Amino acid sequence: MNTLTALQWRYAVKTFSSQRLTEQQIALLIESTRLAPSAFGLQPLRLIVISDQQLKEKLLPYSYGQEKVVQCSHLFIFAHYVGDRQTLVNNYFTQYCRGNNTEAHQILSYQQQVSQFVNSMDNAAFDKWSSEQAYIALGTLLTAAAFNQIDSCPMTGFEQQKYDDILALKDSNYKTTVICPVGLRAKNDKYANYAKIRNSLEQFAEMR
Numbered sequence: 116m117n118t119l120t121a122l123q124w125r126y127a128v129k130t131f132s133s134q135r136l137t138e139q140q141i142a143l144l145i146e147s148t149r150l151a152p153s154a155f156g157l158q159p160l161r162l163i164v165i166s167d168q169q170l171k172e173k174l175l176p177y178s179y180g181q182e183k184v185v186q187c188s189h190l191f192i193f194a195h196y197v198g199d200r201q202t203l204v205n206n207y208f209t210q211y212c213r214g215n216n217t218e219a220h221q222i223l224s225y226q227q228q229v230s231q232f233v234n235s236m237d238n239a240a241f242d243k244w245s246s247e248q249a250y251i252a253l254g255t256l257l258t259a260a261a262f263n264q265i266d267s268c269p270m271t272g273f274e275q276q277k278y279d280d281i282l283a284l285k286d287s288n289y290k291t292t293v294i295c296p297v298g299l300r301a302k303n304d305k306y307a308n309y310a311k312i313r314n315s316l317e318q319f320a321e322m323r
Contacts, residue, residue, distance in 0.1 A: 116262060123311060125261035127268045130304040131186040131296065140265060141166075141189055144297065147259035148191075151252040155229050157207050159196035159245040160252060161289050163282060164189055170281075177277035178294075183268055187296030191256060192278070193249040197242060198288025200233045242290075249292040256295060266300045269293060 116124070141164065148162055165171055171185045178184045196203060208226045212219055219226075236244060253269055260267045271293055278284075278291040300307055313319065 116264070118262075121258070121261040121264075124264065125257065125267070126306060126309070126311065128266040128296070128298075128300045128304060129183065129268070129306045130301040131183055131188065131266065131298040132301045133186075134188070134299045136188040136265065136298060140263065143263060144191070144256060144259055144265065148252050148256045151255035153248045153251060154244070155207070155232075156211075157203055157229070157233075158248070159203055160249040160292070161194045161196070161287075162252070163192040163194060165192065166190075173281050174273070174278060177274040177281070178270070179272045181270065181272060183296045184270075184273075184294075186298070186301075187268075188298035189296075191295040191297055192282070193253055193292045193294070194282075194284060194287075194289035195242070195245040195249045195292045196288060197245065197290050200241065201230060204230045204233055246290075246292045253293055253295060256297075260297060265297055267295050267297045269295045 145162065145164060153159070165174075166189050168185065171187075171190055174190070175182070175184050184190060204226065208219070208222065208229075211217065211222065233241070257267055257269060273291075273294060275291050278294075282291065284290060
């Protein structure tokens with residue numbers, strides 16, 4: 116399946132079948148999401164993958180009754196980082212030095228630039244910036260799923276605070292950002308046959 120065929124094939128599934136994805140399929144989606152780009156490579160986010168049916172049932176009342184939260188094979192939850200910023204930067208550059216066989220003093224100037232940027236934001240700006248990185252990763256998940264004919268449905272319709280409480284995120288330095296049920300579409304999901312409506316190429320893109 117090429118890129119355009121995969122993106123034409125995907126849609127926001129409304130009804131999932133009861134069929135479970137394999138461990139290999141889930142591992143592929145997780146690894147694809149892990150490899151998503153992020154600002155400076157810092158990855159200020161965490162991915163929580165829920166297969167436990169009872170836990171999904173607990174989340175349903177705080178998902179505006181959207182049954183796909185419990186119907187899906189797995190529920191992918193993206194949480195963005197709201198903890199100590201310098202710790203985020205330091206942890207990344209420790210890994211960077213180890214992975215690239217580099218001494219810390221060789222990249223100290225760059226580390227200071229990143230640290231200055233991250234610490235220059237107020238709490239609201241940092242929260243927004245951090246959550247934006249989760250959406251970049253979500254886009255990678257959706258594309259990887261489509262390439263492998265795995266269905267998905269990105270969702271922002273849920274009660275963030277309740278999710279954080281149920282998932283015990285309050286003391287973890289993370290907050291729920293966006294969720295995405297994944298699985299296989301039900302045969303009776305009428306939306307699978309709907310035309311994909313997008314702005315025309317002329318309306319959408321401008322060449323300069």
